[in-house]
Amino acid sequence: MKRTRLVFSGSGGQGVITAAILLGEAAVIHEGINAVQSQSYGAAARGGATRSDIILADDEIYFPVVTQPNIVVCLTQEAYNSFAPEVIPGGILLSDTRSVQTTRNVDARQIELPMYAAVMEEIGKPIVFNICVLGALIGIADLVRSESVLKAIKERVPTEYIELNTRAFNIGLGLGLPFRR
Numbered sequence: 582m583k584r585t586r587l588v589f590s591g592s593g594g595q596g597v598i599t600a601a602i603l604l605g606e607a608a609v610i611h612e613g614i615n616a617v618q619s620q621s622y623g624a625a626a627r628g629g630a631t632r633s634d635i636i637l638a639d640d641e642i643y644f645p646v647v648t649q650p651n652i653v654v655c656l657t658q659e660a661y662n663s664f665a666p667e668v669i670p671g672g673i674l675l676s677d678t679r680s681v682q683t684t685r686n687v688d689a690r691q692i693e694l695p696m697y698a699a700v701m702e703e704i705g706k707p708i709v710f711n712i713c714v715l716g717a718l719i720g721i722a723d724l725v726r727s728e729s730v731l732k733a734i735k736e737r738v739p740t741e742y743i744e745l746n747t748r749a750f751n752i753g754l755g756l757g758l759p760f761r762r
Contacts, residue, residue: 585637586650587634588634588652588664591655591660592657596710596712601633601635603712604733608637612725637725652668652672653675654718658680661681665683666685670688670689673721673722674692677714679696679697680697694757696714697713700749703752714753716756
C-alpha cells in the first residue's frame with residue numbers, strides 16, 4: 582500500500598471521528614498497516630464542525646499531520662466548502678447528495694452518493710450513516726479489506742448494534758464499489 586492521507590469532515594454527532602477510528606483499527610489490528618489518526622472539533626458539541634485526519638502507510642509515519650489529502654470525505658456543505666480545496670490533483674472527493682451541493686471545480690474525482698437516503702430507506706435510522714459512508718469509501722478506494730472493517734466494527738460496537746452497523750456498512754459498500762478503479 583502506498584501512503585494514503587484522508588480527511589473525514591462533517592458536523593458533530595455524525596460519527597466522522599468514529600468512522601476514522603474504525604478505519605485506523607481495521608488497518609493496524611487486522612492488516613498490519615501503520616496508521617495515525619487525529620481529530621478536531623468545533624466549539625459546539627453537536628452540530629459544530631468536526632474533522633478527523635488519518636494516514637495509512639506500510640512504512641513509518643514520521644509526521645502525523647495530513648497535508649494534501651488523497652481522499653476527502655465531506656458530510657456537510659460547510660465541510661465541503663472548507664476542505665474540498667485541500668484534495669490533491671487526481672484524489673477522491675466523496676460527498677453525500679443530501680447535505681452537499683458540489684460547486685467547486687477541483688482536480689479530483691468528485692463522487693456524490695445518496696448515502697443518507699440509502700440508510701434511511703433500507704434501515705430507517707440515521708445513527709449508522711457514518712458506517713454507510715465508511716462502507717462507500719472502502720468500496721471506492723482499496724484501502725483495507727471490507728472484512729477487516731467488519732471485524733473492527735464487531736470489536737468496537739455494542740453487541741446489540743453489530744447487525745445494524747454491518748447492514749449500513751454493506752449498503753455503503755454497494756454504493757461505492759461501482760466507482761472503484
